[in-house]
Amino acid sequence: MTADLDTASALYQQLAIGRIDAKALGKVAVLFGGDSAEREVSLMSGGGVLAALQSEGVDAHAFDPGQRNLLELKAEGFQRAFIALHGRHGEDGTVQGALELMGIPYTGSGVMASAIAMDKITTKRVWLADQLSTPRWVSLRRDELQPERVRTVPDELGLPVFVKPPHEGSSIGASKVMGYSDMQAAVELAAKYDAEVLCEEFVDGAELTCPVLGEGVGAIALPVIEIRAEGGNYDYQNKYFTDTTQYLVGQLPPEEQARVQQLVLAAYRSLGARGWGRVDVMRRKSDGQLFLLEINTSPGMTSHSLVPKAAAAVGISYPKLCLYLLSQARLDSQA
Numbered sequence: 001m002t003a004d005l006d007t008a009s010a011l012y013q014q015l016a017i018g019r020i021d022a023k024a025l026g027k028v029a030v031l032f033g034g035d036s037a038e039r040e041v042s043l044m045s046g047g048g049v050l051a052a053l054q055s056e057g058v059d060a061h062a063f064d065p066g067q068r069n070l071l072e073l074k075a076e077g078f079q080r081a082f083i084a085l086h087g088r089h090g091e092d093g094t095v096q097g098a099l100e101l102m103g104i105p106y107t108g109s110g111v112m113a114s115a116i117a118m119d120k121i122t123t124k125r126v127w128l129a130d131q132l133s134t135p136r137w138v139s140l141r142r143d144e145l146q147p148e149r150v151r152t153v154p155d156e157l158g159l160p161v162f163v164k165p166p167h168e169g170s171s172i173g174a175s176k177v178m179g180y181s182d183m184q185a186a187v188e189l190a191a192k193y194d195a196e197v198l199c200e201e202f203v204d205g206a207e208l209t210c211p212v213l214g215e216g217v218g219a220i221a222l223p224v225i226e227i228r229a230e231g232g233n234y235d236y237q238n239k240y241f242t243d244t245t246q247y248l249v250g251q252l253p254p255e256e257q258a259r260v261q262q263l264v265l266a267a268y269r270s271l272g273a274r275g276w277g278r279v280d281v282m283r284r285k286s287d288g289q290l291f292l293l294e295i296n297t298s299p300g301m302t303s304h305s306l307v308p309k310a311a312a313a314v315g316i317s318y319p320k321l322c323l324y325l326l327s328q329a330r331l332d333s334q335a
Contacts, residue, residue, distance in 0.1 A: 027076075104331075
């Protein structure tokens with residue numbers, strides 16, 4: 001199901017927002033911080049989520065797995081977990097697996113979907129198997145980073161090329177390579193963060209993203225957001241610490257928005273994602289073709305984040321969004 005700016009009341013009704021008993025959710029841990037390269041962003045996301053849940057009457061508490069043992073969750077009687085962790089040991093299936101073993105329901109996707117989505121290369125392979133379009137790519141292992149191999153990548157993909165670590169988010173370790181002479185430095189930067197390097201075909205066009213709520217055939221695609229970053233560079237700084245990036249929410253023509261939403265829902269379901277997520281898409285300027293870039297199963301919830309922006313466009317406030325996501329927490333064994 002897709003959602004446009006005229007369906008706010010229907011979406012509210014379907015999500016049962018406003019009818020959630022905050023007290024019935026029990027003692028809740030908001031997991032944020034962690035030990036990944038995205039710790040700083042996670043601290044911002046988690047702080048916002050914690051305050052929002054508390055404002056809705058939830059018995060919510062901060063819990064930083066980067067500073068505490070996860071086993072303390074069970075010992076302290078937590079009954080649910082809101083995962084506001086980003087990157088490794090947060091959205092890659094590891095924390096999800098630990099929560100499964102402790103029997104503590106959690107927000108977002110399960111172990112397998114989280115693990116697949118965290119690996120951009122595996123995600124691409126799954127999407128291609130389901131005949132969903134994604135930019136062409138070359139992957140380089142640690143033993144393939146010699147200059148003679150690296151310099152052949154632009155011959156295969158053309159220029160420019162995006163080079164990134166496949167298991168990181170927030171554009172960490174990513175570079176846009178304009179010429180052959182820059183390839184080696186870009187690959188070595190990405191290799192600092194990962195055992196494998198993803199080199200991806202550049203798609204010249206509009207950068208789009210679309211959040212999804214729910215699961216399976218009942219999943220809902222929120223309004224599409226077009227991102228216009230200064231200089232066309234939507235990097236870590238522009239994502240979280242500048243106010244110059246433009247976010248055009250739900251402003252695509254209706255037919256085009258529906259086309260993007262349909263692709264995003266197919267991509268989300270292909271990986272078996274649940275709860276919520278955000279899928280990034282490029283629309284090629286030359287012919288309008290859409291290409292899936294990646295899926296985020298634990299999206300940011302900062303003041304600059306995109307899921308809250310899309311939700312607000314259909315009348316869902318930040319606190320109500322957090323409350324709804326928490327109410328959907330469950331275990332894989334409860335599927």
